[in-house]
Amino acid sequence: MARSVVTGAAGFLGGAVAHELRRRGDEVVALDVRRGPGITLADVTASGDWEKALDGADLLIHAAAVGMGGVGELTPVRAGRPTPPSRVTAAQMRRVLLGGTATVLDAAQRAGVRRVIHLSCVSALGDDAPPLADESAPIGLTGEPRADAIAAAEQTASAAAAHGAPVTVLRIADAYGPRAGRWTLWPVLLMRAGRFVLVDGGRGQLSPVHVDDVVAAVTAVASAPTEVVAGQVLHVTGPGSSTGAEFFGRYAALAEVRPPRSVPARLCEVVDAVDRLPSRRPASAARRPGVLRGLGAALASHVDPRIRVDLGPLTIQDLTRASAVSGRRITELVGWQARVDLDEGMRRTGAWLRDRGLLGVAEPARRG
Numbered sequence: 001m002a003r004s005v006v007t008g009a010a011g012f013l014g015g016a017v018a019h020e021l022r023r024r025g026d027e028v029v030a031l032d033v034r035r036g037p038g039i040t041l042a043d044v045t046a047s048g049d050w051e052k053a054l055d056g057a058d059l060l061i062h063a064a065a066v067g068m069g070g071v072g073e074l075t076p077v078r079a080g081r082p083t084p085p086s087r088v089t090a091a092q093m094r095r096v097l098l099g100g101t102a103t104v105l106d107a108a109q110r111a112g113v114r115r116v117i118h119l120s121c122v123s124a125l126g127d128d129a130p131p132l133a134d135e136s137a138p139i140g141l142t143g144e145p146r147a148d149a150i151a152a153a154e155q156t157a158s159a160a161a162a163h164g165a166p167v168t169v170l171r172i173a174d175a176y177g178p179r180a181g182r183w184t185l186w187p188v189l190l191m192r193a194g195r196f197v198l199v200d201g202g203r204g205q206l207s208p209v210h211v212d213d214v215v216a217a218v219t220a221v222a223s224a225p226t227e228v229v230a231g232q233v234l235h236v237t238g239p240g241s242s243t244g245a246e247f248f249g250r251y252a253a254l255a256e257v258r259p260p261r262s263v264p265a266r267l268c269e270v271v272d273a274v275d276r277l278p279s280r281r282p283a284s285a286a287r288r289p290g291v292l293r294g295l296g297a298a299l300a301s302h303v304d305p306r307i308r309v310d311l312g313p314l315t316i317q318d319l320t321r322a323s324a325v326s327g328r329r330i331t332e333l334v335g336w337q338a339r340v341d342l343d344e345g346m347r348r349t350g351a352w353l354r355d356r357g358l359l360g361v362a363e364p365a366r367r368g
Contacts, residue, residue: 002026004222005057005113007044007064007104010034012071012179013119013172013214014063020215021061029053032064034072045100047107054111059222062104062157063119067093067146069182069313077189090145097149098156105160105167115226116157116167117218122207122235122325124151124171127317134326135171135233144317154233161231168221168229173237173325174318177211177345178352186312188251188358191260195310198262202245204320209238210345213338220336234330239341241324250342254350255359263309265316 004021008014009030018030018038031042031050042050044064054060066073067088075087101118108116125133126142139151154169161167176183190196217236221229245259252259311319331337340348353359 002058003029003056004059004061005029005031005053006061007031007042007100009063010036010039010072011063011065012068012181013175013211014061015179016211016215017061017063017218020219021059024219026059029057044104045095046103051107051111054107054113057108057111057113058115060104060108060113060116061119061218061222062101062116064096064100064104065119066096067149067313068121069186071179071181071185073313074181074185074189077193077195090149093145093149094152097146097153101153101156105157105165109160109165114166115222115230116165117221118154118157118167118169119218120154120157120169120171120233121150122171122173122237123147123318124154125325126151129321129323129325131323132326133235133323135235135329142317144315146315147317158231158233166226166230168231169233170218170221171233171235171325172214173207173209173235173327175209175211175214177349180211180349182313183208184251184349184353185358186314187248188255188353190310190312191248191252191257192255194257195308196248196260197268197309197311198245198248198260199268199311199316199319200265201262202243202248202260202319204244204318205322205324206242206244206247206319207237207325208242208247208342208345209236209338210340210348212345212348213238213340216339217330217336220334221330224334228333232329232333234333235325235327236330236338237325237327238338238345242342244319247342250346254346254353265320268309268311268316 004026006014006018006028009018010032018028021028030039031044032039033043044050073088124139124147125137126140126147129137139154141148157167157169174183187196214236249259327338
């Protein structure tokens with residue numbers, strides 16, 4: 001029986017992976033700072049007793065993260081009422097995403113863990129990715145705290161691999177499905193409250209991948225020969241790309257609400273200076289008279305940006321990408337290929353949302 005350790009096991013992806021590893025017969029040690037069934041409490045940002053769990057481990061899945069808009073970060077969503085600000089600060093993101101990754105990798109090396117899979121995110125690619133970005137696309141700083149912390153954590157994992165550690169980085173695309181906060185629960189709840197919007201008509205390119213495909217990719221890489229996948233950065237994406245308008249329009253149809261209205265990105269940038277909406281260039285936006293005129297026109301049309309324009313944890317960068325991501329490399333190396341297309345993925349997601357009463361609630365609040 002293989003012995004596997006999963007960090008962030010109370011979260012969306014960590015929990016799904018831990019469940020699948022148990023299903024296939026692994027002995028699983030599930031670590032997280034949040035309590036839950038089968039969870040061993042552990043703060044992996046600092047050395048501690050949790051490191052003993054790594055002794056004799058065959059596999060370590062590092063999925064611990066904050067600032068991802070997960071279920072644990074949901075705040076009440078009500079129509080006509082401002083959403084409370086995120087409780088996750090930029091300093092906390094750096095401490096968990098970057099500091100936690102370094103601590104976990106050091107502990108894994110000392111314990112002699114045979115294989116490490118670090119879950120990263122396509123947000124690390126930043127703004128300058130090519131039209132179909134593969135793993136050779138550079139990562140870099142964008143000024144957005146979450147994306148920068150993800151990129152720095154990925155560089156830490158790649159540096160460990162360059163020094164001989166058996167580390168593989170899986171760069172996950174826009175993961176949605178049951179228990180997904182960022183790409184499922186937040187948009188649905190905000191749509192039902194009449195606050196979610198499309199940016200620039202929803203023309204941005206998304207790379208949706210259903211959680212079931214993510215789990216299948218992780219287990220495929222975990223089962224591949226170490227010499228094939230160690231040191232690799234691999235994209236995990238779905239069978240095809242989608243525009244934001246198409247993707248979020250599916251949620252609107254499930255919830256039986258109007259599709260989200262569109263607002264210009266420059267209006268969202270101004271809202272960032274007024275309230276809490278994530279943005280790439282708040283300072284420069286606030287200085288542009290044309291943007292301020294656009295804000296005045298929106299207010300004159302009874303669109304109060306502080307209570308009716310909300311992307312939740314999503315950023316303008318997430319929703320205005322000009323490129324999708326390629327998943328060819330992982331297929332070439334381990335034979336894995338995404339099987340859940342958007343039609344089937346939304347069917348599964350809709351069934352889960354419906355089962356939990358998250359479709360058809362007049363004013364939905366936080367639900368797990």
